[in-house]
Amino acid sequence: MAGIVVIFDFDRTIIDGDSDSWVVTEMGLSDLFHRLRSTLPWNSLMDRMMEELHFLGRTAEEIAECLKRTPLHPRIAAAIKSAYALGCDLRILSDANRFFIEKILEHHGLLGCFSKIYTNPSFVDEEARLRIFPYRDSALSPHGCILCPSNLCKGLVLDLIYGSAPEGERRTFIYLGDGRGDYCPTLKLQDSDYVMPRKDYPLWDRISSDPALVKAEVHEWSTGEELEKILLHLIDTISTEQSISGSNSSSQSNSSDCKLHMSVSSPEAF
Ligand SMILES: [Mg+2]
Ligand SMILES: [Zn+2]
Numbered sequence: 308m309a310g311i312v313v314i315f316d317f318d319r320t321i322i323d324g325d326s327d328s329w330v331v332t333e334m335g336l337s338d339l340f341h342r343l344r345s346t347l348p349w350n351s352l353m354d355r356m357m358e359e360l361h362f363l364g365r366t367a368e369e370i371a372e373c374l375k376r377t378p379l380h381p382r383i384a385a386a387i388k389s390a391y392a393l394g395c396d397l398r399i400l401s402d403a404n405r406f407f408i409e410k411i412l413e414h415h416g417l418l419g420c421f422s423k424i425y426t427n428p429s430f431v432d433e434e435a436r437l438r439i440f441p442y443r444d445s446a447l448s449p450h451g452c453i454l455c456p457s458n459l460c461k462g463l464v465l466d467l468i469y470g471s472a473p474e475g476e477r478r479t480f481i482y483l484g485d486g487r488g489d490y491c492p493t494l495k496l497q498d499s500d501y502v503m504p505r506k507d508y509p510l511w512d513r514i515s516s517d518p519a520l521v522k523a524e525v526h527e528w529s530t531g532e533e534l535e536k537i538l539l540h541l542i543d544t545i546s547t548e549q550s551i552s553g554s555n556s557s558s559q560s561n562s563s564d565c566k567l568h569m570s571v572s573s574p575e576a577f
Contacts, residue, residue: 310477310478310545310549311394311395311479311480311481311542311545312395312396312398312468312479312481313395313396313397313481313542314398314399314400314465314468314480314481314482314483314492315387315399315400315401315483316400316401316483316485316486316488316489317401317403317408317426318402318403318485318486319485319486319505319508320484321379321383321387321399321411321412322377322378322411323377323378323379323380324378325403326377326403326407326411327349327353327403327407329373329374329377330373330407331356333376334360334365334369334370336356336360339359340356343355348441348456348457348458349402349456349458350427350439350440350441350456350458351441353404353439354438354439354440357370357436357439358436360437361434361435361437366435367406367431367435367436367437370406370410370437371406371410374407374410374414375410375411375414377411379411380530380531380534382531382532382535383531383534383535384415384417385535386531386534386535386538386539387417387420388417388420389539390420390538390542391420393542393546395542396422397420397422398421398422398423398424398468399421399423399424399425399426400464400465400492401424401425401426402442402456402458402459402461402486403426403427404426404427404428404429405426405427405428405429405430406429406430406431406437406439407429408426409424425442426442427439427441427458427459428442441457441458442458442459443457443459445457445458450463452491454487454488454490454491454494455491456488459488460491461489461491461492462492462494462495465480465482465492465495466495477549479499479500479501479545479549480496480500480501480523481500481501481502481503481538481541481542482496482500482501482502482503482523483502483503483505483528483534483538484503484505484510485505485509486508486509486510487509487510489504490509490510490513490514493510493513493514493521493523494520494521496521496522496523497522497523498522498523500522500523500524501523501524501525501545502514502521502523502524502525502526503525503527503528503534503538505527505528505529506527506529511527526541
């Protein structure tokens with residue numbers, strides 16, 4: 308199923324919580340974090356937190372050990388392994404950072420399932436301090452998207468992924484996310500694509516506020532069990548459609564059995 312691309316947000320989607328907040332809390336940085344919160348962009352603030360850990364003599368290995376303890380639902384790990392085994396192209400699009408994401412995925416034996424990770428770069432420098440940098444340097448090249456934080460417009464990355472398809476290859480996208488930053492790419496998904504927002508989280512709220520703005524079919528989830536069931540069902544549905552349309556080009560069946568009917572509330576202004 309090379310024709311199915313599954314794009315996962317990371318924090319509060321693959322893992323239950325937020326990897327940045329997890330490290331800040333677990334490693335005793337909450338006070339400093341809250342003191343500096345209003346003075347620095349999130350990305351720079353996390354780099355500053357890593358500087359503090361280095362100053363306190365805490366190593367990158369200790370940070371990695373801390374990351375390994377962050378909760379990841381076993382059914383979500385199973386869903387990722389199944390989707391990979393079915394031949395889907397799995398990618399991560401996250402505003403966390405490469406070190407945090409890779410350490411967690413590695414620990415759960417999931418890193419090899421992903422063909423690409425688009426996120427803020429990070430590395431351990433010559434002084435053994437973990438550094439975190441923005442995916443995009445907004446001072447050098449602002450992305451101009453009002454929906455997204457200055458360091459990463461996920462919609463632009465989705466454009467890149469759409470644009471990278473070999474000529475004539477038909478690909479269907481499934482996008483899973485929870486946050487405000489996942490709304491921009493959600494608006495860019497096509498009507499043959501799917502979005503799986505985590506119920507009662509900001510992405511779901513934004514989609515709910517004006518469902519007509521989203522072309523993709525929406526399937527909400529709350530638990531790891533639901534994520535697994537819905538994702539594997541969608542993969543099955545898409546691959547059945549692809550094999551039908553491969554043998555009969557007039558077929559345009561659409562899965563309606565778990566189509567989400569979201570309630571419409573007042574549209575949100577941006
Ligand atoms: Mg998230
Ligand atoms: Zn954007």
